[in-house]
Amino acid sequence: MALITNAFLFGLGVLLPLTFGPITHADLSFATFFPLWEPKPATSRPTQVLSVSPLLLAIPGFLAPSEIDHLLSLGEPLFSRSTTGTKGQISSGRTSSSCFLPANDTIVRRVKERAADVLGGIQYDGLEALQLVRYTENQRVNLHYDWYKNRLPLDRKDRPYNRIASFFVYLQTDCEGGETWFPNVTIPVADIERVKGTWDVGESLNVGSDGAGVKIKLKAGSGLFWVNMQDGAGDRRTLHAGLPVERGVKVGMNIWVKMLVT
Numbered sequence: 001m002a003l004i005t006n007a008f009l010f011g012l013g014v015l016l017p018l019t020f021g022p023i024t025h026a027d028l029s030f031a032t033f034f035p036l037w038e039p040k041p042a043t044s045r046p047t048q049v050l051s052v053s054p055l056l057l058a059i060p061g062f063l064a065p066s067e068i069d070h071l072l073s074l075g076e077p078l079f080s081r082s083t084t085g086t087k088g089q090i091s092s093g094r095t096s097s098s099c100f101l102p103a104n105d106t107i108v109r110r111v112k113e114r115a116a117d118v119l120g121g122i123q124y125d126g127l128e129a130l131q132l133v134r135y136t137e138n139q140r141v142n143l144h145y146d147w148y149k150n151r152l153p154l155d156r157k158d159r160p161y162n163r164i165a166s167f168f169v170y171l172q173t174d175c176e177g178g179e180t181w182f183p184n185v186t187i188p189v190a191d192i193e194r195v196k197g198t199w200d201v202g203e204s205l206n207v208g209s210d211g212a213g214v215k216i217k218l219k220a221g222s223g224l225f226w227v228n229m230q231d232g233a234g235d236r237r238t239l240h241a242g243l244p245v246e247r248g249v250k251v252g253m254n255i256w257v258k259m260l261v262t
């Protein structure tokens, strides 16, 4: 029975495009014919390298619009004032609200699998819980590293770990300001222009005002990925900030990649 069903579905997949004329590779997915089935990657557009060292990537369409809606409503009742450090202190340097999303949610699980797919062959020890960060007017996070210099966090088995890499995915960017600023990442203006000419994930992608650093705000659903540590040491070039939101609301999602420290 399964064989017959599969043969039928395969036939449909092959015949429909033939019947309706040219169809692109991206359209040829199972989801085209069975829209309730969502494929693992939300995008067919390629990841783009923004900087090689430190490694900084832009990932277009990391989240589908329906996934953004789901994550936002999952987080809505959970937001509280953001804290910093392993002791969870309120800090004037991080004025946003944030929340961690429950792990037992189908979409949360799928998003973590997708992040794991991006990580490919990299060595790591799991992902932290997905964290949403919401900024309203004048809220920001000051320059910081995602990796810890000392007082490492502990995992559920009380083992110390550090954050070897970070994803920051934009969920809502109906705002002025609010770019993510990497003052120590240098991307030549010409490269920025070339990148801008080849993709449409960026609402904003600029070199810093003093010529150094890069300011980035991608369209909702797209994300950044960068590597925080090399050979066990934190990379100071990954210093970054979420610049103040001048008007409107920005919501992003952190996915931190863990590496046990032995």
Ligand SMILES: O=C(O)CCC(=O)C(=O)O
Residues within 6 Å of the ligand: 133, 141, 146, 168, 178, 179, 180, 181, 240, 241, 242, 243, 252, 254
């Ligand atoms: O909001 C941003 O653009 C960056 C957020 C961030 O770096 C963080 O939450 O650690």
Ligand SMILES: [Fe+2]
Residues within 6 Å of the ligand: 144, 145, 146, 240
């Ligand atoms: Fe950060």
